[in-house]
Amino acid sequence: MADDLYDVTVTQADGTPWSLWELHGQVVLLVTLHGAAKSTVQLVGIDKLQKAFAAQGLTVVGVPMSGE
Secondary structure, three states: OOOOHHHOEEEOOOOOEEEHHHHOOOEEEEEEEOHHHOOHHHHHHHHHHHHHHHHHOEEEEEEEOOOO
């Protein structure tokens, strides 16, 4: 387990690793995605939220549950 959120690396949808360190200093909302909940409806909602608040500095990130 990481001691700091920024030490965490997640796997992107294309299979490449991505470090949360890239978000350091930003306002971030992490949304946990459960296997059954990775529906288009949920992803569209996350995308709408990101677009609505990006100008105010919010970054929304969907992260799959561990073990999926």
